[in-house]
Amino acid sequence: MQKIDQILKALAKEAIGEKWGIQLEEELIQVQKTRKDFTGDFTVVTFSLLRYSKLSPEETGTILGAYMQEHSIMVAGFNVIKGFLNLEISQQYWKEFLDGELKAEAYGTLNADKDSPLVMIEFSSPNTNKPLHLGHVRNNLLGHSVARILKASGNRVQKVNLVNDRGIHICKSMLAWKKEGNGANPESTGQKGDHLVGDYYVRFDQLYKAEVAALVDRGKSKQDAEAGATVLEEAREMLRLWEADDVEVRALWETMNSWVYKGFEETYRRMGISFDKTYYESNTYKLGRELVVRGVEEGVLYKKEDGSIWANLEDEGLDHKLLLRSDGTSVYMTQDVGTAHQRFEESGFDSHIYVVGNEQNYHFQVLTIVLKKLGYEWADRLFHLSYGMVELPEGKMKSREGTVVDADDLMDEMEATARQMSEELGKLENFSEEDKTRIFRQVGMGALKYFILKVDPKKNMIFDPRESVDFNGNTGPFIQYTYARIRSVCRKGKEIEKCTSAEALNEKEIALVHMMYEYPEILREASRALNPSLVANFLYELAKEFNQFYHDHSILSADSPGQVCQRLLLVEATGNIIESGMDLLGIEVPERM
């Protein structure tokens, strides 16, 4: 089925040729969705055509409209207001759409095959010294949703995680545990592993601060105290031992990391996200060194007298960037050069997306430039999906000040709120505890996911816990509730035979059909822009449109059996799109709530 705007453009082009003898490129003809307050479905903007018609906007629109109505059964009527030619699409066309394309399995989505583009997407990328918090939640939800959207748009997608499991921060947790843990572990304490380890990370910071304060009291300068604290020196020593493969340190490291992974796994499972492959920085941190050294040999990078290696980025308007320390160890950039190389060698990806916060915009800008310098033609296939920070109403989250929002706590709270809401409203009273728990989980998680994904990724957002547990209005539960009502109607109407639509569509019905018609377009745009918020906001508009229809018109008690059936088609199609769209956001939809 050809898209309506394409047909209209071709028709308008024909009219222009016929009336004014000009052969115009179709791209020069503006066709847009008619704004809500005006009659019509699609609008041709005439202003750019005036130079050809040499007539007023109104006259131009009227001539075009008359021609288009006369020459196509698709155009049922038109009006011209201030140079905007509003076209009404015939009921016939909408009905064909309703009976055909809209009924198709997985309407709007494309399937990938062997030859489809391969997209690699890295997200989550946690540190193993503390549990996941709200910032990670945004990262994870974005990564997961973008991966789904890309897949539904006909790409092969590979989701990867890069765990930062080495470095001084992990040693800090290990050291504090060694000093004060007394052998505590997740089994003995009943605490989730990532939280347990996170607590020792915090404990280290307390020890460190106490020692610095003590040193300052004894007359040391703050700077000397901070640099010379023995706990920090011990942590550094531990890192040295780790790098030297010290058996004891490595064993502790592996034990504590395994606690953390178990905890992460639980959090990921609860969030409904997964990866096709997980990389560990302890395995990859040496990658890239060789490539950088080769870059020096090829003359695209340079070495200072102290042995450190640098890239000169002045041609790109940037500074010089360190790629290898004077002691020969790698920096973050070196590692990313290595992993990008490795992943391309492994997969030959067509594009690679990094879901990383916007504080690393500079890093990824430099990464692309350095890879180009090293001669990788695929450097331009890397894309940094840069998202804004999540802030609390009282300001930034700071782990030191205890103002972080923990991911697990947050999920608990959302589910508890879903339960409370439901009980207050007296819903689900005769459901089993098992069913209730499942539904509250779906609703609570739906609220959280939608709250975060409806915001444009690149913008910073404010997370207000009070607002997040409001399940009315532009929220996940609003859309889920709409879906539950749809399913309820469908269950009751299912004895009615399948039919084709024959009855006249009313205004609300056309509005609904028109919105659903736009769904594939929205998906394509979301995929192109890597922006789930487009899907989220579309679903909200769709649900709202449906609720108005539902409120104004009876479905099961419509005027005639034919109308009942036609409305059921419409209702079912709406439900399918909500389900499919919510799935792209990683949100489940309940049959009842």
Added chain:
RNA sequence: GCCCCCGUAGCUCAGUGGAUAGAGCAUUGGAUUCCUAAUCCAUGUGCGCAAGUUCGAUUCUUGCCGGGGGUACCA
């Protein structure tokens, strides 16, 4: 200092080179003999400022103001 992002209603967010810039929350009031009222309807206020490009700018460009981030031999 330099670089990047953001600035839309009291708050949280949509949106667009085009018509009278929208939603939710909050406020106030209304709707349920009927498909789930977690619904629907009504109710005021706003594109940071200034110039430019354009038939037309909230949208594009430049400058300024405000907020955030970056500019580490940290990751």
